[in-house]
Amino acid sequence: MSTPKFRIAICGGGVGGLTLAVALSRYPDIVVDVYEAAQSFYEVGAGIGIWPRAFKVLRKLGRDVEQQLLQRCGYEFTEEYVPGVKHRKSDQAVGIPLFELMTKGNQMRFHRADFQGVLLSHLPPSCKTHNAKRLKSYIQPFRHRSRNSPITLIFKDGSTATCDVLIGADGIKSIVRSCMMRELAECMDPVEKQSVLSCINPIWSGVTAYRTLIPAEKLRARYPDHRVFGGGITQYLGKDAFFLGYTVSLGKYINIAGFTLQPDLVDTVYEADARIPLRRAFQDFEEDAKLLLECVDRVALLGDAAHAMLPFQGAGAGLSIEDAYLLATVLGHKATTLDTVPRALAIYDKLRRPFSSDVALRSRLNGQLCAFQTDVPLHELGNTMTKNWEWAWLTELDGALEEAVKLVEDRSINIS
Ligand SMILES: Cc1cc2nc3c(=O)[nH]c(=O)nc-3n(C[C@H](O)[C@H](O)[C@H](O)COP(=O)(O)OP(=O)(O)OC[C@H]3O[C@@H](n4cnc5c(N)ncnc54)[C@H](O)[C@@H]3O)c2cc1C
Structure with a gap:
């Protein structure tokens, strides 16, 4: 490989990373290292x-990626109108x-x-992955030395x-x-300092998310005709609480979220004691819903506190995929050099932040509707x-990608 134009470190090997x-x-002129805190990339079930x-963004990663994803899904992608999520009133x-x-x-x-x-099976030789590397901090030397001196990453195990x-x-x-906020x-x-520092500690959305997978066989043995085996997604709605279930891994598991x-706790500091236990939250739900929860062995708790993106439109991973693709497009563009990386990142920020903020509001509203x-x-x-959610299937990233390329290529356009 010829001399790389720059080396990128990605901290976190999840969906977006x-x-x-x-x-x-x-x-190929960019060298990539992915540093992941977990021992393995497969820990989150x-x-x-x-x-x-x-999904259309994922398709852009190549026919092979798309084919393999389709195989894991077990069904084809369609652009026709199809029934999506079944909603039931279940708090009775x-x-x-x-x-x-x-x-x-x-x-x-x-x-x-x-x-x-x-995704891991499609990483090129120019990308190396490192597990058990939890980043502790970084030092960006631009204030002390040349703006282009390398950034030093410091990991929890003492390595750099x-x-x-x-x-x-x-x-x-x-x-x-x-x-970044501290910097x-x-x-x-x-005054400004205080306001920036206050963003570091997460404010709780008042929402508690419970997320788990159960083996489909376990439910099938007890309730072979359960609604969740009918395909699609079912959302069981109720006052102040709801959950959804659908099968994954070719029907081997059922995903439950x-x-x-708790509206009275919105914008407070998260306290584990304040959350409502899973079973109590759904105790008055219809039988069909409770049967699903009976199969939950261990419930993983996610206090969705720091993230502005509530998960009520199933969009967080999708947005990180979009972010990743647009970011790669601006960084990989031949007009982007180490000197113009700040402009590339500003373009990314300008095009993605308002969109993600808008989806965050829509997602919050969806939860309140449910x-x-x-x-x-x-x-x-x-x-x-439907109106609040249709951005996810009626709109595309392509317009923003074109805009991004235009802004990268024409440096006379001001990005602010
Ligand atoms: C209940 C629930 C259901 C959801 N369902 C959906 C859905 O159906 N569709 C959807 O699009 N989104 C969904 N989401 C949201 C989605 O899971 C997230 O938005 C998405 O995973 C974000 O991707 P990410 O790459 O930013 O972060 P993550 O996927 O969380 O990856 C972050 C990675 O960084 C690693 N890491 C953390 N700290 C460090 C460190 N210091 N050093 C190195 N590595 C580190 C972590 O181990 C992890 O691997 C759901 C969320 C919840 C809570």
Whole structure:
């Protein structure tokens, strides 16, 4: 390989980090290292659903990636209108069907380990992965030496590494983000400083998410006709709590994601004691819903505190895929050199941040609709939810990609 134009370190080998690594493989003049805290890339046992908008981005990673993802899904991708998520009113002894969300294109559902496995198998030789490397902090020397001196990464095990560009894909409790905020605060006046530092500690959304996989056989042995085996996604809705279930890994597992929304705790500091236990939250739900929860052995708790993105539109992973692809496009572009990396990152920020913020608001509203916390009457729920969600199948990333390339190529355009 010729001399690389720069070396990128990706901190975090989750959905976004691995997508970025594969997307960057189109640019052989960039060397990539992925540093992952976990011992293995396959530790999180959960399902993720990818809506058409993000699936079309994954397709851009190559025919082979797409084929392997389809094999893991066990069904084809379609762009036709299809029934998507079945919604039931379930906070009563006998549940009632409310509406079925129609989506243009189907949601592609994966076991997260299967999904990451496909991405890992497509990493090029120019990308190295490092497990058990938990980043503790980084030192960016631009204030002390030349702006292009390498960034030093410091890991929890005491080891260090260097890179030219560092991408924080380290999830909800991002260390890169908190170091970045501290760094930013250093050069601010006391009032601004306080406001930036206050962003470091997460504020709780009042939402508790429970997420687990159960072996399908376990449920089948007891309830062979359970609704969840009928395909698609079922959302069991109720006052202040709801959950959804669907099969992944060719029907081998059932992914369950449950949520409680405590409006009185919005914007408080997260306290584990304040959350409502899973079984109590759903104790008055219809039988069909409770049968699913009976099969849950161990419930993983995710206090979705730091992330502005509530998971009520199943969009967080999809958005990180979009982020990764656009970021790879601006960094990999031949006009981007080590000197112009800041501009490339500013373009990425300009094009992605408003979009993600908008989806975050939509996702929050979806949760409130599902938990009957709005004034929307039941007969209008379907229509309101569809309108709020259709960005995920009616719009595409392509416009932003074109805009990004234009901004990279024409440096006379101001990015602010
Ligand atoms: C219950 C629930 C259901 C969801 N369902 C969906 C869905 O159906 N569809 C969807 O699109 N989204 C869904 N999401 C959201 C989705 O899981 C996240 O938005 C997505 O995983 C974010 O990707 P990421 O790459 O930013 O972070 P992650 O996928 O969380 O990856 C972060 C990685 O960084 C590593 N890491 C952390 N700290 C460090 C460190 N200091 N050093 C090195 N490595 C580090 C972690 O080990 C991890 O591997 C759901 C979320 C919840 C809570």
